[in-house]
Amino acid sequence: MTTTAPAAVSADRAPKDRSMQLQKDMIAEHYRRLEAAPETHEPVVYTFVPGNLTELVRAFGALPLLPEINALQSGMRGMSRKYIAEAEKAGHSEDVCTYVKCDLGMLKSGNIGPTGTRLPKPDLLLLSYTGCYTFMKWFELLREEYDCPAVFLHVPYQGDGKVAPEHRKYVVDQIREKIIPALEQVTGRKLDEARLSELLGYSRAAEDDLVAVLQSAKHHPSPIDSWFGAVYYVGPIFSSFRGTPEGAAYYRALREEVEERVARDEGPMTPSGRLDEQKYRIVAEGPPNWTSFHDFWRMFSEEGAVCVASTYTKVGGTYDFGFRHDPSDPIGTLADYCAGCYTNLNLPQRVEMLADYVRNYEADGFLVHSVKSCNSFSAGQLLILREVEKRTGVPGAFIESDLVDPRYFSAANIKNRLESYFQMLAARRGAGGSLPLGVVAGGAL
Amino acid sequence: MSTRAAIVERAQALYDDLSLGSVRAWCAEGVGRKAAGYLPVYVPREVIHATGMLPVGIHGGGDRLEIIRGDAYFQSYICHLPRSLVELLHTGRLDALSAMIFPSTCDVIRNLSGMWKLLRPDLYVRYCDVPQATERSTGGAFWRRELETLYADLAEVAGVAPDLAALNRSNAVYNEVRRTIRALYAARSDAPWRIPTEELYLLLRAGEVLPPEDFLTMAGDYLRATALDTARPKDRVRVVVVGAFCEQPPLGLIKTIERAGCYIVDDDFLLGNRLLTSDVPFGDDPLTALSDTFLHHAMASSILYEHAPDGKKKLLARRVADARADGVIFAAPSFCDPALLDRPMLLAGAEAAKIPCMAFQYSENTGQFQQYREQAGSFSDSIKLWGGHP
Numbered sequence: 040m041t042t043t044a045p046a047a048v049s050a051d052r053a054p055k056d057r058s059m060q061l062q063k064d065m066i067a068e069h070y071r072r073l074e075a076a077p078e079t080h081e082p083v084v085y086t087f088v089p090g091n092l093t094e095l096v097r098a099f100g101a102l103p104l105l106p107e108i109n110a111l112q113s114g115m116r117g118m119s120r121k122y123i124a125e126a127e128k129a130g131h132s133e134d135v136c137t138y139v140k141c142d143l144g145m146l147k148s149g150n151i152g153p154t155g156t157r158l159p160k161p162d163l164l165l166l167s168y169t170g171c172y173t174f175m176k177w178f179e180l181l182r183e184e185y186d187c188p189a190v191f192l193h194v195p196y197q198g199d200g201k202v203a204p205e206h207r208k209y210v211v212d213q214i215r216e217k218i219i220p221a222l223e224q225v226t227g228r229k230l231d232e233a234r235l236s237e238l239l240g241y242s243r244a245a246e247d248d249l250v251a252v253l254q255s256a257k258h259h260p261s262p263i264d265s266w267f268g269a270v271y272y273v274g275p276i277f278s279s280f281r282g283t284p285e286g287a288a289y290y291r292a293l294r295e296e297v298e299e300r301v302a303r304d305e306g307p308m309t310p311s312g313r314l315d316e317q318k319y320r321i322v323a324e325g326p327p328n329w330t331s332f333h334d335f336w337r338m339f340s341e342e343g344a345v346c347v348a349s350t351y352t353k354v355g356g357t358y359d360f361g362f363r364h365d366p367s368d369p370i371g372t373l374a375d376y377c378a379g380c381y382t383n384l385n386l387p388q389r390v391e392m393l394a395d396y397v398r399n400y401e402a403d404g405f406l407v408h409s410v411k412s413c414n415s416f417s418a419g420q421l422l423i424l425r426e427v428e429k430r431t432g433v434p435g436a437f438i439e440s441d442l443v444d445p446r447y448f449s450a451a452n453i454k455n456r457l458e459s460y461f462q463m464l465a466a467r468r469g470a471g472g473s474l475p476l477g478v479v480a481g482g483a484l
Numbered sequence: 485m486s487t488r489a490a491i492v493e494r495a496q497a498l499y500d501d502l503s504l505g506s507v508r509a510w511c512a513e514g515v516g517r518k519a520a521g522y523l524p525v526y527v528p529r530e531v532i533h534a535t536g537m538l539p540v541g542i543h544g545g546g547d548r549l550e551i552i553r554g555d556a557y558f559q560s561y562i563c564h565l566p567r568s569l570v571e572l573l574h575t576g577r578l579d580a581l582s583a584m585i586f587p588s589t590c591d592v593i594r595n596l597s598g599m600w601k602l603l604r605p606d607l608y609v610r611y612c613d614v615p616q617a618t619e620r621s622t623g624g625a626f627w628r629r630e631l632e633t634l635y636a637d638l639a640e641v642a643g644v645a646p647d648l649a650a651l652n653r654s655n656a657v658y659n660e661v662r663r664t665i666r667a668l669y670a671a672r673s674d675a676p677w678r679i680p681t682e683e684l685y686l687l688l689r690a691g692e693v694l695p696p697e698d699f700l701t702m703a704g705d706y707l708r709a710t711a712l713d714t715a716r717p718k719d720r721v722r723v724v725v726v727g728a729f730c731e732q733p734p735l736g737l738i739k740t741i742e743r744a745g746c747y748i749v750d751d752d753f754l755l756g757n758r759l760l761t762s763d764v765p766f767g768d769d770p771l772t773a774l775s776d777t778f779l780h781h782a783m784a785s786s787i788l789y790e791h792a793p794d795g796k797k798k799l800l801a802r803r804v805a806d807a808r809a810d811g812v813i814f815a816a817p818s819f820c821d822p823a824l825l826d827r828p829m830l831l832a833g834a835e836a837a838k839i840p841c842m843a844f845q846y847s848e849n850t851g852q853f854q855q856y857r858e859q860a861g862s863f864s865d866s867i868k869l870w871g872g873h874p
């Protein structure tokens with residue numbers, strides 16, 4: 040599960056901010072290097088977004104490549120249906136995560152990446168097992184396809200809502216004893232900790248700016264859409280550009296842009312144009328849908344709804360709750376980062392996070408978008424809905440679809456559901472907030 | 485009634501009793517007695533047992549529970565087990581438990597641990613993350629420490645002081661339990677016509693709720709009784725059933741597979757009771773002994789990362805050879821990530837080794853078995869006629 044700004048799609052369909060060009064150039068350059076890697080011999084490391092060790096990979100001069108991003112971009116480019124069918128034909132169950140099937144289907148269909156170029160084979164599969172069981176199987180499956188080493192980092196789940204010191208030590212020890220030697224082996228370089236610290240400094244700067252961007256949504260009107268729009272914003276930091284000067288420059292530019300919008304009391308660009316008149320401020324739980332991303336977004340923007348906070352934009356790090364990479368403790372900070380990603384949090388923590396968002400961002404409502412693919416997100420979401428309602432007094436809505444399997448995105452149903460929800464929020468506002476909760480969620484637990 | 489029939493009848497009664505009457509009775513028999521529940525697949529029962537609490541395996545409501553509230557907690561694309569667990573919780577059937585342990589089987593059980601914390605804040609609830617790193621310095625140190633925390637916490641719930649001797653005793657009891665289960669599996673594999681899987685399964689389910697000492701007596705009596713059985717082999721093929729390690733198939737499905745012409749000679753049912761394939765040694769540090777045994781002697785399964793690149797490919801061929809089986813039935817719960825994500829890798833390995841395979845999905849409350857009967861019947865016939873390659 041993760042996100043990045045889709046290179047090909049963003050340019051012509053999504054809002055055109057200045058920062059977007061920077062991002063587009065960064066992504067194009069990254070995929071160019073990836074395509075050339077077999078000739079340039081730049082080592083390529085496949086890894087996942089939550090708990091990724093990008094700075095470490097980059098410190099070895101290797102290029103990260105993230106299969107989740109391939110999958111979501113295939114979804115946005117309209118390729119996922121075909122890829123999923125390909126994987127199901129090869130024996131993969133209809134019932135499992137469609138990211139995996141989309142990625143495997145893409146691999147079987149020639150491994151053409153989001154910018155239309157062929158993706159290189161990995162020199163190393165770096166499995167950071169953080170917050171999602173499926174990751175483990177996904178890389179076991181990829182290992183069957185590639186003749187390359189695989190190395191495994193186990194990040195314990197925050198079952199008790201905290202990172203115990205021994206859990207941190209476990210991760211640190213694995214990074215030192217297994218991950219670094221594996222990277223040394225495939226890159227033929229020794230780790231330069233000073234270089235790693237330097238890269239972590241770029242991460243930290245970018246994280247400060249990203250948090251300023253995300254928290255700008257507390258302003259009325261919100262200058263950003265913190266779910267659909269923020270998918271673009273978190274792209275670089277969640278994927279290959281954390282710990283890079285380009286990444287840091289992107290976030291500085293983005294922050295300046297957003298601060299200008301705040302000063303002018305402007306809303307974000309959306310598929311329905313600039314959204315200055317914001318009728319509903321919504322908090323979102325769960326990932327968006329990628330196959331109908333813009334249509335889905337439009338269902339909000341046409342109703343004057345803006346997302347002011349989302350949990351999905353925390354799958355690659357919960358920076359707005361204070362975490363920053365610490366260059367003075369380069370390995371320890373990587374362990375802290377891995378443990379803190381959203382899907383590695385337990386359910387009470389998730390409920391608290393959502394309730395905080397609803398209160399601190401003065402939301403009118405919150406929406407749970409449940410995706411069929413993802414047990415890591417989906418299992419327990421109906422209880423989350425109930426608990427957040429209970430704690431905040433704000434009514435929630437529940438809709439279902441999928442990430443990249445278009446068979447599960449029922450536009451008419453979702454639109455109806457959202458329209459009734461927004462009407463209910465309007466009626467509730469008219470009634471001074473006295474309508475009962477759970478009207479749209481349907482049924483009491 | 486014969487000893488064997490009496491054992492099976494008792495095991496069936498325990499299986500049918502979703503209110504854990506035997507657990508309540510056990511708790512009531514002594515002052516301060518408590519019980520701790522655990523979900524599939526692997527939880528170190530020794531650690532619960534060493535606190536004096538009764539370890540109780542909670543395996544859902546099967547096809548014996550009407551789901552009224554449980555469905556309101558889970559979307560249609562999540563497996564059935566958590567619904568019946570929530571139903572059991574809401575109907576008070578799990579009230580005998582003072583603690584609940586959720587192992588790292590999958591994200592559903594993982595998230596369920598948080599749901600339990602929200603739904604039963606009064607209860608000791610722990611997510612038990614088994615190590616996926618197999619080195620002693622990393623995975624071993626982590627797991628040793630997890631076991632220590634779990635033990636200290638449970639000892640507090642039980643109201644006892646941590647006690648090394650008790651841990652050693654519990655390690656020894658569960659060594660004996662696993663040896664007995666292995667003996668039962670070996671006896672079934674040698675003469676599956678004498679030990680139908682439905683009986684073996686019921687016996688193992690009894691082992692999930694009875695004190696291990698009682699289970700040992702029961703299982704020993706059963707083994708002795710079956711040794712006297714004079715039944716003759718039937719014309720059935722020998723199959724290994726895999727994929728059913730968490731949400732359990734209804735008993736009717738197990739019976740159906742066997743009656744359709746397949747002797748089950750190895751399986752994944754209730755896998756946690758025998759996940760460790762070697763004894764935990766006695767010593768000064770029983771938690772390290774337990775931890776080391778897990779690191780080096782845990783069965784390959786879908787809940788653990790397969791470190792060997794060809795591990796998945798070879799797994800079924802090895803199990804089939806060990807069980808002298810003719811084929812594999814991959815039976816997975818619907819929407820079960822661990823089983824279904826593993827399926828293509830495992831079946832590809834089996835098929836490469838020319839092992840006949842068939843696959844189906846079930847849910848714990850499946851009530852119609854006709855489709856399974858037909859599938860298992862044709863599978864059996866095809867193996868008999870053509871060695872599984874029609």
Ligand code: SF4
Nearest residue numbers: 040136171173413415
């Ligand atoms: S199950 Fe969820 S978090 Fe895991 S890979 Fe699939 S979409 Fe991502």
Ligand code: SF4
Nearest residue numbers: 563590730731820821
């Ligand atoms: S049946 Fe499968 S998905 Fe469901 S709880 Fe068990 S392991 Fe998880």
